[in-house]
Amino acid sequence: MFTVEVFKEKLADLEKEYFDFVVKHLGQWEVWAEASQRVVNREEVKEDEIPEAFHMELKMMRVVLEMQDLGKFDWNDPRLKEIFAEITQMPFYKFFGEMVVKISLRLATIAGVKTFLEIGAGKANLTGIMLRQMSKENKLIPLIATDAQPVILENVGKLKDEYPQANLETVIWNIMEPPSDELLKKVTSPTLLYERYTLNYANFKAMENVARAADILVLGDWFNHTGKLYGYDEVFKNIGANPLFYKDVKPILDDYFPNQYIFDQRVLDAIKLPNITLLIAWK
Numbered sequence: 001m002f003t004v005e006v007f008k009e010k011l012a013d014l015e016k017e018y019f020d021f022v023v024k025h026l027g028q029w030e031v032w033a034e035a036s037q038r039v040v041n042r043e044e045v046k047e048d049e050i051p052e053a054f055h056m057e058l059k060m061m062r063v064v065l066e067m068q069d070l071g072k073f074d075w076n077d078p079r080l081k082e083i084f085a086e087i088t089q090m091p092f093y094k095f096f097g098e099m100v101v102k103i104s105l106r107l108a109t110i111a112g113v114k115t116f117l118e119i120g121a122g123k124a125n126l127t128g129i130m131l132r133q134m135s136k137e138n139k140l141i142p143l144i145a146t147d148a149q150p151v152i153l154e155n156v157g158k159l160k161d162e163y164p165q166a167n168l169e170t171v172i173w174n175i176m177e178p179p180s181d182e183l184l185k186k187v188t189s190p191t192l193l194y195e196r197y198t199l200n201y202a203n204f205k206a207m208e209n210v211a212r213a214a215d216i217l218v219l220g221d222w223f224n225h226t227g228k229l230y231g232y233d234e235v236f237k238n239i240g241a242n243p244l245f246y247k248d249v250k251p252i253l254d255d256y257f258p259n260q261y262i263f264d265q266r267v268l269d270a271i272k273l274p275n276i277t278l279l280i281a282w283k
């Protein structure tokens with residue numbers, strides 16, 4: 001069994017890299033948090049009033065609010081699709097994905113991980129980062145990419161062509177249900193499950209199901225640890241992203257994954273960010 005101290009020590013360089021980037025990049029989050037309430041109040045908020053890191057969120061909020069006002073939410077609205085595509089190209093989004101994967105690969109080496117499991121793989125952006133980093137390090141651990149939506153088969157299919165040497169499989173898994181026998185047969189313990197922005201779209205009760213298949217978690221969801229919500233939290237509920245409170249998450253995590261390391265604790269202390277952005281937990 002690994003102690004928190006061992007993981008902390010082995011991840012110290014990555015933690016510093018994360019701290020330096022996030023403090024600089026998201027340090028002004030409060031300016032945006034306050035402005036986002038004015039957006040909700042339909043007051044004018046100019047782009048140059050808020051830090052550049054949040055411009056895309058402002059754009060997204062405006063579109064979602066406009067749809068809300070018109071009484072019809074449409075996932076196929078081209079503006080929404082364009083914004084989602086632009087978000088994946090933003091420096092923080094890319095850096096965050098790279099970091100989730102770097103941490104996962106480092107822990108895999110330390111803990112002798114035999115299977116990687118990804119949940120909510122969606123457009124397979126994070127899956128792509130994992131395959132690229134594994135190929136670069138010449139460390140091809142079997143990877144099972146899952147999502148509740150069958151579209152994952154198509155998206156990951158493209159990656160199979162790009163990385164023919166990878167041991168990559170896809171399984172449909174709604175994490176609100178226990179993993180299927182098909183999935184369980186494919187995983188060899190120790191299994192490391194990594195993810196980004198999925199639990200907010202499901203529910204933390206999924207942890208019980210996740211625990212049946214995974215031994216180590218690298219969670220890139222944003223758990224609110226202050227209890228205070230902002231304008232953007234309320235608006236993004238409309239696109240299915242529900243705030244998850246750490247006070248609700250913690251007891252369930254304690255039951256199934258009692259060893260925990262809040263990877264971004266120093267960031268939280270330094271800039272008072274209301275969300276835990278990276279949490280590592282293991283059995």
Ligand SMILES: C[S@@+](CC[C@H](N)C(=O)[O-])C[C@H]1O[C@@H](n2cnc3c(N)ncnc32)[C@H](O)[C@@H]1O
Pocket residue numbers: 119120121122123124125126146147148149173174175176195196197198201202203
């Ligand atoms: C915001 S996307 C994140 C995509 C990907 N993780 C990334 O970071 O690029 C959320 C994903 O969660 C998936 N999802 C939502 N609810 C789910 C559930 N109950 N079980 C499995 N996947 C789910 C959606 O289908 C979607 O692909």
